[in-house]
Amino acid sequence: MSQSNNVRWAVIGLGWFGEVHADNLSEMPEIELAALCTRRPDRLNEVSDRLGVERRYTDYRELLADPEIDVVSITTHINDHREIAIDALRSGKHVLLEKPMAPTLADCEQIMEAARNADGFLMVGHICRFDPRVTMAKQAIEEGRIGDIISMHARRNLSKEIGETALENISALMGDGIHDADLMLWFSQANVSTVYAQEVHPGQSKYPDAGWSIARLDSGAVAVVESVWHLPKTTPYTIDARMEIIGTEGALYINCGEAGLAIHDAQGVKLPDTMYWPRPLGSYFGVLQEELRYFAKCVRSGETPQRITPAESCAAVAWMAAATESAQTGAVITL
Template identity: 45%
Template sequence: MSQLRMGVIGLGWFGEIHAETIMGIPNIKLEALCTRTPDRLAEQGRKFGVTKLHADYHDLLADPDIDAVSICTMWDQHTAPAIAALEAGKHVFLEKPIASTVEDAARIVAAAKASKGILFIGHVVRFNPRYRMAKQAIDEGRIGRIVALSSRRNIPAAWTPTILEKIGPIVGDAIHDTDIMLWLTGDRIVSAYAQTVDVRGLKHPDIGQTMFRFAGGATATLETVWCMPEKTPFDIDERMSIIGTEGIIHIQDTFPNLAIVDGDKLHSPDTTYWPMFDGVRGGALRDEFVYFAGKALAGEQPDIGRPEDAAAALEACLAAEESARAGTVIRIG
């Protein structure tokens, strides 16, 4: 098999981005689409020229011509389709977070171990070349033993009113940095403490400030602000510092890596994760799908995006959210 025939389950804004990315990868064919909303399903079918359209993911999974699925449902709706897809022997690209509870994450991990298909969790930041280069430098021993980490992942308020009715900033975004910190240190998180700030009175708070302690003694601080002012000229303010006993690494993926001034204001759009070129998506998300397809076509388990790693990141972030509610340090493991 030289081409992976793939379906997308969940056609919200990011499911559409997944489809746009798949369309630009030669060894993946976008074969089927699935969403419960009839108008959206028809619209996306027309956009991508896909004729296999399903309102029920079980129907998609019953198709023997589907080799793999991308699951882009909301995080609290990951478990059932992921387990069903794995039980059907499909290869699964599951967006982060892996699940909404530690228990459901464990069920998905168990299903993956019993499946002939592979499971890849879409923690896209691992495919950002700046973090990959940092990982390489750390593995080469260039900064010694890691003793402290800090991150910032802030986005404009205009992006988040709908999202904050579904997920909070710690599990929604700080999970990226949590996953990266686990990856860079090769360690496990043993405690979490967090505080949140409610700015707009939505279901979840707008701001999360988190602290982790690692088993090896390192500490980490994570800032996640989902209410940067409307006139903020960049889509994301993303930074990370890693301090070792013999060196420091600083990563910055934010304004002004590209500045476009028009009649409205100065814009600094995403150039890293899923930029659009000629109608298809590039960047780290494309690299993720290329990696996933390569592993699936070869029948090999992924070394990056392992479900066990995603489950550990989820557990740490859920502990941080519990800490913010309880006002105390939460021990992990």
């Protein structure tokens, strides 16, 4: 780290979410946005100029060789995650890898092997684990307030306007269903036994717009994940995300779709994000910053991140990969 004790952070990948990472990091105390990297020179200069970043790379390997960088966010296409993450870990950097960890279980296992042999930390960016609504639900479960979990159902649905921009890169189940798969495994502390899934592909993009997956957990509970990126373009939700958890002694209901603000103007009604990376009055705050702040704290203290472990992230990928296989074959998949 720098003499000022600032964590020197770089972002690899400047798509939409890479830019969100960079914007938030640039505004956070005790973090220095030290470098940016993308293969597109025009995009690199556009974002770097706006944020005042001097170190600019079009080859991530050159960035990893820079001794003035402590941490990298990897916010690239999922198919690039394995190679870049392994190279970053071998270079000695601390790595915040955006979810999903990788497209296949085999890729995840290779990344985890590199992490076990690395000096730096690996944390996968399962941002929902830092949402206070979710963490309070987890606390209530751990306190035994709903008894043993027997059933979970989640939906995480987006408008087709967003789907049309994302479905060339990833399916709705792997892209967003993985959030709820991870949370359900975290809440239940169980493992997936069997998976059955169906996907629907009404759009023209590469990957299916919608998917449902039902899993039987080794605890005996049933868990259903719904992810549909085909809501009307006029939908008021930024994201319609809700989860029901039913136990032997009670139930929990998490609503992350309605965040307490509805704006009705000439264009209609919109429910904007007020929790994850909102920017009221020109400054970011929210759950993404909490995740980044947590990882920076781990880097400063030398304490291995525990809020989400690589093995837990891998388990969510295994579920969604099995769901994809089930949807394609019609078979029940045993893990």
